Amino acid sequence: MSAATVTLPPISIPPHPTWPALTAAQKGALKQRIRALMQQRDAVLVAHYYTDGDLQELAEESGGCVADSLEMARFGSVQQARTLVVCGVRFMGETAKILNPEKEVLMPDLRASCSLDDGCPAALFAHFCDQYPEHTVVVYANTSAAVKARADWMVTSGIALPIVKHLSERGEKILWAPDRHLGRYVEKLSGAQDMVFWPGSCVVHEEFKSVALERLRRLHPEAAVLVHPESPESVIALADVVGSTTALIKAVTELPNETFIVATDGGIFHKMQQLAPQKRLLEAPTAGEGATCVSCAHCPWMGMNSLHNLATLLEQGGQPIEVSAEIREKAVIPIRRMLDFAAAQKRV
Numbered sequence: 314m315s316a317a318t319v320t321l322p323p324i325s326i327p328p329h330p331t332w333p334a335l336t337a338a339q340k341g342a343l344k345q346r347i348r349a350l351m352q353q354r355d356a357v358l359v360a361h362y363y364t365d366g367d368l369q370e371l372a373e374e375s376g377g378c379v380a381d382s383l384e385m386a387r388f389g390s391v392q393q394a395r396t397l398v399v400c401g402v403r404f405m406g407e408t409a410k411i412l413n414p415e416k417e418v419l420m421p422d423l424r425a426s427c428s429l430d431d432g433c434p435a436a437l438f439a440h441f442c443d444q445y446p447e448h449t450v451v452v453y454a455n456t457s458a459a460v461k462a463r464a465d466w467m468v469t470s471g472i473a474l475p476i477v478k479h480l481s482e483r484g485e486k487i488l489w490a491p492d493r494h495l496g497r498y499v500e501k502l503s504g505a506q507d508m509v510f511w512p513g514s515c516v517v518h519e520e521f522k523s524v525a526l527e528r529l530r531r532l533h534p535e536a537a538v539l540v541h542p543e544s545p546e547s548v549i550a551l552a553d554v555v556g557s558t559t560a561l562i563k564a565v566t567e568l569p570n571e572t573f574i575v576a577t578d579g580g581i582f583h584k585m586q587q588l589a590p591q592k593r594l595l596e597a598p599t600a601g602e603g604a605t606c607v608s609c610a611h612c613p614w615m616g617m618n619s620l621h622n623l624a625t626l627l628e629q630g631g632q633p634i635e636v637s638a639e640i641r642e643k644a645v646i647p648i649r650r651m652l653d654f655a656a657a658q659k660r661v
């Protein structure tokens with residue numbers, strides 16, 4: 314592995330938003346209003362597993378989807394609806410816009426960012442890539458449209474490993490950005506040699522700690538440990554299952570264990586508990602006080618999505634996601650490559 318010589322910009326982490334509590338009747342009425350507004354706009358909801366449980370339920374009840382980043386991109390691009398309402402973080406909205414330039418793409422809060430995206434500014438990244446002209450540039454989905462425009466491939470956690478393996482078997486040298494933990498994990502498992510890394514990380518997953526996790530595991534020896542690969546290497550090393558949000562949810566439904574220790578954003582518990590109500594889910598320990606992530610196992614940017622601001626968006630309108638034609642024409646290439654690769658994999 315080559316070490317990158319990049320100084321990352323400081324990341325500003327917002328406090329985790331809080332939303333007014335709703336009674337069951339208020340919630341039902343609000344959902345009803347949102348559904349009517351979505352019909353008027355010919356809109357479909359595409360939500361991530363980390364968003365609020367009520368939003369996830371509404372997305373599914375109204376014919377939209379709740380998914381990981383890969384499926385969100387795929388689902389959005391096969392919809393007839395005129396408007397895609399993306400409940401997640403900005404890169405997910407941008408990917409939807411890049412794949413569907415003719416559609417209106419809205420998000421409840423355009424400030425919903427991601428530390429990986431913020432920590433990889435396009436100009437700095439382009440300069441970094443220029444130092445490795447012979448490398449194939451592979452970027453994680455959690456990047457801006459402008460960063461994707463500089464890439465050869467985009468990957469999500471669900472498909473990063475087979476794509477990097479494929480490229481390395483073709484003898485390609487890989488420049489990976491921006492999540493160094495996922496990159497290192499993929500390098501190890503794919504057998505790729507001498508990958509070059511951008512040194513970014515996710516402020517939420519970075520806070521999972523291996524010593525405390527080992528302690529918790531000793532208390533629950535019957536539990537399976539599920540880890541998202543944005544977590545540090547020492548945490549991944551303790552996992553029974555490492556994978557995308559979809560893979561971790563699948564593990565809860567398919568493994569015989571009664572108890573699971575889960576090292577990823579707590580929003581995922583909603584779907585896990587919905588599919589396997591009899592199973593016991595424990596949060597993997599984070600650094601707690603003094604941690605750099607003020608939210609600790611709850612992404613503050615994902616938390617910017619709620620029924621409240623979704624209703625306001627649909628009632629009052631909001632600024633749609635825009636991606637310039639120049640960036641879009643370049644950024645669509647690595648995204649399409651990934652989707653075509655994923656489709657080909659499903660066929661074999």
Ligand code: 13P
Pocket residue numbers: 380381382383455469470471515541543556557558559
């Ligand atoms: P998934 O693609 O696994 O859903 O991950 C997205 C993400 O942002 C994890 O932090």
Ligand code: SF4
Pocket residue numbers: 402426427428429455515516517518543578612613614615
């Ligand atoms: Fe980004 Fe981490 Fe939030 Fe996922 S959990 S959106 S990687 S900051």
